[in-house]
Amino acid sequence: MNLNSEAIKKNDVEIAINNVSVVFKDNQGNDVKALDNIDFDIHKGEFISLLGPSGCGKTTLLRTIADLLEPTSGNVRVSNMTPKEIRLMQKFGIVFQNPVLFEWRTVKKNIELPLEIMGYSKKDRSDRADEMLEMVGLTKFADHYPQQLSGGMQQRVGIARAFGIRPEILLMDEPFSALDEFTKEKLHLDLLKIWEKTNKTIVFVTHNIQEAVFLSTRICVLSPHPGRLSAVVDADLPYPRTIDMRDTPHFGELVSKVRNSFEGGSL
Numbered sequence: 001m002n003l004n005s006e007a008i009k010k011n012d013v014e015i016a017i018n019n020v021s022v023v024f025k026d027n028q029g030n031d032v033k034a035l036d037n038i039d040f041d042i043h044k045g046e047f048i049s050l051l052g053p054s055g056c057g058k059t060t061l062l063r064t065i066a067d068l069l070e071p072t073s074g075n076v077r078v079s080n081m082t083p084k085e086i087r088l089m090q091k092f093g094i095v096f097q098n099p100v101l102f103e104w105r106t107v108k109k110n111i112e113l114p115l116e117i118m119g120y121s122k123k124d125r126s127d128r129a130d131e132m133l134e135m136v137g138l139t140k141f142a143d144h145y146p147q148q149l150s151g152g153m154q155q156r157v158g159i160a161r162a163f164g165i166r167p168e169i170l171l172m173d174e175p176f177s178a179l180d181e182f183t184k185e186k187l188h189l190d191l192l193k194i195w196e197k198t199n200k201t202i203v204f205v206t207h208n209i210q211e212a213v214f215l216s217t218r219i220c221v222l223s224p225h226p227g228r229l230s231a232v233v234d235a236d237l238p239y240p241r242t243i244d245m246r247d248t249p250h251f252g253e254l255v256s257k258v259r260n261s262f263e264g265g266s267l
């Protein structure tokens, strides 16, 4: 896989976000414009971060892509189909901030759950779960229960479960924000390795600039009230990314560029 961002951009458009606006009602019945005319394309194989402060509409945009929410106006097309069609074809893998594991099922049985729902045979789902356990480095913990794992390990189970269905697109909503810095750093590297190996498109929500720069091919900077796209920044660091890249002048320049592109003050 060529992970050069210029090369990725020449790839097919996978997610087209066309003039999407979302308006909610607040408790008083007043309109809250969560997203204002968001318009950009995500290419196949990209690692895109949606970055911005609390309330800028990151989760709303992710939910719109995932068919968990209808835009008030505009539309999203995924591989030239509607998000609903893609969801029904099980092409989205979703990872939330809290992995929501079933505590009465073992780690392996949690990873198997979506495959069970999709009607995979016992052997196929067991083989697939073993493969995913190996990918996230949890083979030894297959028969443990979630409460016997650390937060970082539980999040890895959530990632294994999402990748287990072999999604085309992985949607991740602040998956590491509740974790300590050491665990986060390790999971960043793990996630990049999985991404490089599987060639999936990832849309990753975060409010952390360094995290976005370290992981992404491009960063969509969103500004609040109403949520709008302030800038799209190319994070043109080479892959594979290494921890020491964070100490390079170019990493610092990218962080400043992203921070300065945010409208309405610093993040």
Ligand SMILES: Nc1ncnc2c1ncn2[C@@H]1O[C@H](COP(=O)(O)OP(=O)(O)OP(=O)(O)O)[C@@H](O)[C@H]1O
Pocket: 024, 025, 026, 032, 033, 034, 052, 053, 054, 055, 056, 057, 058, 059, 060, 061, 207, 227
């Ligand atoms: N179901 C809803 N009903 C009413 N307002 C909503 C609803 N969901 C989101 N909002 C409002 O839309 C705006 C964007 O919310 P959203 O959760 O998408 O932001 P966010 O950038 O993901 O924030 P955070 O980083 O805090 O999760 C906020 O003003 C929020 O209060």
